[in-house]
Amino acid sequence: MTTDLRPPKVLMTKIGLDGHDRGGRVVATYLRDAGMEVVFTGPWKSIPEVIATAQEEDVDVIGISSLASDHLLVPKLMAALRENGLDHVGVVVGGIVPDRDERDLLAVGVARVFHPGASLDEIVPFVDRLAKNVRQRRQGL
Amino acid sequence: MSDWLERLRAGDRATLARAITAVENETPEARAVLKAIFPHLGKALVVGITGPPGAGKSTLINAYIETLRARGQTVGVVAVDPSSPITGGAILGDRIRMGGHSGDPGVFVRSLASRGHLGGLSRTAAHVIDVMDASGRDVVIVETVGAGQSEVEVAEIAPTKVVVAAPGLGDDIQAIKAGILEIADIFVVNKADLPLADRTAGQLLDMLRLKDHGEWRIPVLKTVALKNEGIEALADAIAQHAKLAETSRPAPRARAAKLIAAQAADLARRSIQALEEKVIDDYCDQVLSGALELEEAAQRALAKAIARS
Ligand SMILES: Nc1nc2c(ncn2[C@@H]2O[C@H](COP(=O)(O)OP(=O)(O)OP(=O)(O)O)[C@@H](O)[C@H]2O)c(=O)[nH]1
Ligand SMILES: [Mg+2]
Numbered sequence: 001m002t003t004d005l006r007p008p009k010v011l012m013t014k015i016g017l018d019g020h021d022r023g024g025r026v027v028a029t030y031l032r033d034a035g036m037e038v039v040f041t042g043p044w045k046s047i048p049e050v051i052a053t054a055q056e057e058d059v060d061v062i063g064i065s066s067l068a069s070d071h072l073l074v075p076k077l078m079a080a081l082r083e084n085g086l087d088h089v090g091v092v093v094g095g096i097v098p099d100r101d102e103r104d105l106l107a108v109g110v111a112r113v114f115h116p117g118a119s120l121d122e123i124v125p126f127v128d129r130l131a132k133n134v135r136q137r138r139q140g141l
Numbered sequence: 142m143s144d145w146l147e148r149l150r151a152g153d154r155a156t157l158a159r160a161i162t163a164v165e166n167e168t169p170e171a172r173a174v175l176k177a178i179f180p181h182l183g184k185a186l187v188v189g190i191t192g193p194p195g196a197g198k199s200t201l202i203n204a205y206i207e208t209l210r211a212r213g214q215t216v217g218v219v220a221v222d223p224s225s226p227i228t229g230g231a232i233l234g235d236r237i238r239m240g241g242h243s244g245d246p247g248v249f250v251r252s253l254a255s256r257g258h259l260g261g262l263s264r265t266a267a268h269v270i271d272v273m274d275a276s277g278r279d280v281v282i283v284e285t286v287g288a289g290q291s292e293v294e295v296a297e298i299a300p301t302k303v304v305v306a307a308p309g310l311g312d313d314i315q316a317i318k319a320g321i322l323e324i325a326d327i328f329v330v331n332k333a334d335l336p337l338a339d340r341t342a343g344q345l346l347d348m349l350r351l352k353d354h355g356e357w358r359i360p361v362l363k364t365v366a367l368k369n370e371g372i373e374a375l376a377d378a379i380a381q382h383a384k385l386a387e388t389s390r391p392a393p394r395a396r397a398a399k400l401i402a403a404q405a406a407d408l409a410r411r412s413i414q415a416l417e418e419k420v421i422d423d424y425c426d427q428v429l430s431g432a433l434e435l436e437e438a439a440q441r442a443l444a445k446a447i448a449r450s
């Protein structure tokens with residue numbers, strides 16, 4: 001059996017104070033239906049909690065859903081990933097993110113920002129490809 | 142390799158996570174991992190927690206972890222959720238109720254999808270438990286949904302099995318009767334804050350009265366996982382049962398024997414499947430025509446496959 005046979009593993013989570021995790025739930029379901037394994041945590045996670053979860057679960061991709069201004073915490077998350085040896089993990093953000101903030105997020109290493117109304121036909125293949133790239137770059141113990 | 146083993150034994154979380162991935166996915170490193178950890182197995186208390194969907198297993202585990210941490214023990218959790226048989230995907234949601242401990246280095250939670258291949262859950266989950274055991278976790282908790290085959294598979298891995306029921310779900314007791322009664326070492330009626338908890342506990346006790354008991358009398362405990370009630374008694378019962386189970390079975394040797402048998406069965410299946418179609422066809426014809434018994438055919442196919450390899 002080769003490494004590539006296992007389904008992509010994605011952490012769907014929410015940082016910050018906003019508790020609406022419906023969007024994240026919907027995306028998680030679609031990723032599941034596309035054959036991925038999705039760890040779902042619910043809202044209100046702190047950055048150290050996301051880091052610990054990503055590490056324990058050894059995920060390929062983290063999906064952050066952000067409704068309010070939670071995406072402003074993402075640069076902190078990216079730095080924390082690096083500090084904890086998790087810089088291989090792909091990060092995507094979904095939600096209401098102004099253009100200027102989007103540029104900032106991409107500059108700190110976020111793979112992609114999905115805006116409201118982004119189609120699942122767009123999100124699912126992107127996450128799948130991202131996960132497979134991460135996996136390929138990272139084999140062995 | 143030894144480098145890696147040292148880090149694992151020292152409790153390094155990143156190494157633990159990667160080693161679990163290796164055995165979970167049967168990557169090229171998996172065999173080396175299993176070989177290296179085998180001498181370090183058998184120290185952890187392994188407890189299986191099963192029961193119908195929504196009974197409160199994850200919430201109960203969250204509360205149990207708190208008690209274990211207060212008692213100075215480190216914890217590993219393996220939380221298994223079903224994979225979709227159609228797409229192979231899975232939502233791994235048990236962490237939603239176990240959020241109380243992220244950030245505590247003494248707790249390591251890993252979610253697994255059952256991935257539905259025959260016998261696969263028990264093998265993969267068993268190996269994940271082994272890696273946690275070798276990493277020095279004092280207690281390893283395995284959560285599985287008690288619907289179908291999985292709980293019986295887990296019964297083979299966890300020497301101590303807790304079956305969780307919730308009140309007011311009469312059907313659940315029926316379901317438990319069918320499958321899980323045989324494997325339970327401890328019964329928990331969770332959500333004891335709800336009406337009818339006593340009735341559910343009573344039903345379980347009635348059922349147990351019909352059962353012979355040897356050294357271990359299966360307790361029926363009431364808990365309110367959401368409020369941490371009844372958890373001390375549960376932790377005590379688990380510890381007591383584990384102690385008894387330890388003295389009554391020679392764990393590592395029995396495990397090794399089982400694993401060798403399981404691997405051999407796997408090997409046999411794969412090498413027979415690797416025989417050319419013509420050879421297999423020939424056996425099929427003979428079996429179908431009544432010229433050859435099934436067992437005889439299997440023996441010959443196996444002999445041929447072994448001769449080839
Ligand atoms: N009233 C009450 N509700 C509880 C108690 N324990 C858990 N619950 C609730 O029961 C629901 C299911 O809890 P979980 O811990 O997710 O149950 P589970 O058995 O792990 O569920 P699955 O993993 O989906 O099979 C949640 O809404 C909990 O808040 C309790 O002691 N009393
Ligand atoms: Mg659960």
